[in-house]
Amino acid sequence: MSDSFTLAGRSALVTGAGGGIGAAVATAYAAAGAVVLVTDRDKDAAAAVADRIVAAGGRAQAAALDVTNADQATTAVEQAADLGGGTLNIVVNNAGVIAPAMFPKMTPEKFRFVLDVHVGGTFTVTQAALPHLPDDGTGRVINVTSAAGLVGTIGQVNYGAAKAGIIGLTKSFAKELARRKITANAVAPLAATNMTSTLRTDEKLSETTLARIPLGRWASPDEIAGTFVFFASDAAAYITGQVLPVDGGMVI
Incomplete structure (x- = not known):
């Protein structure tokens, strides 16, 4: 059964991987056997993550990537595909x-x-990755959404709309790419990262947020990463178009 979760022989590109959940996912992928391109707008942050992966015995490179720049996206996916011998198996859209x-x-x-x-x-x-994704059943697109995209939020209508849009993209990707045996799924995580620092450090917001989490605590990014390994692996080969909250029960 453990072989179902291995990523040996596969290549991955993770956006927004200079810290937080993205860094944890890139590290977990390398530990599962994948070769990983760690990307971030901050190339130094991406390089630090890649260096840690290599120091731990994994395989990784780093690249600067502004995900809104089509030319940079093309360059990054080509670099990731080169790491995989011409194939890019896994794309994680985490930048936010x-x-x-x-x-x-x-x-x-x-x-x-x-x-x-x-x-x-x-x-x-x-879209930049499509020419490099294989048709052999190992192609994966894994997007990052949020509870904000599922149930709405206060004070961030832009974020809620964006995360809901990602859910729509994921489901549409899944329907179109199924003909190529490529799956597309989304994870809606909640973890202690820089993006959630205000929610965790403001006394009133922290109390309110924790009250909405049945498990009563914040996850570390490492606790979130296993879900991404699952979706990237053969264990999830028959799952597509789904949104999985990993949020301590906030969305039930």
Whole structure:
């Protein structure tokens, strides 16, 4: 059964992997046997993650990637495919940003910025990867959404709209790419990262948020990464178009 979860012989590209969940996913993929291209807008942060993977005995390289830039996306997926001997098996669209404001004060610029990175970036990177994804049943597109995209949020209508858009993209990807035996799924995680720092450090917000989590605590990024290994592996070969919350029970 353990062989079902191995990623040996496969290549992966992870966006927004300079820290947080992305770094944990890249590290977990390498530990499962994949060769990984660690990408981030901050190339130094990506390189630090790749260096740690290599030091631990894994295989990884780093690249700068602004997911809204089509030329950079093409260059990155080609580098990742080269690492895999011409094939890119796994694409993880994790890159994200926040620009919070209550709806009456949300500017068009903030709204478009968050949608461009989340929805536009997922579209751009996945489309660039398509020529390199195999038709042998090992092709995986794994997107990152959020509870905000499932049930809405307060103070971040741009983020909620973007994460809901990713769910729509995921389901549409799944239907179109099934003819090539490529699966597309999404994970809706909740973890202690820089993006959730305000929720965790503000006393009132922290208390309110923890009250909504049945397990009563924040996950570490490492606890989230196993779900991404599962979706990338043969164990999930017959799952596509699904959204899996990994959030301590926040969305039930």
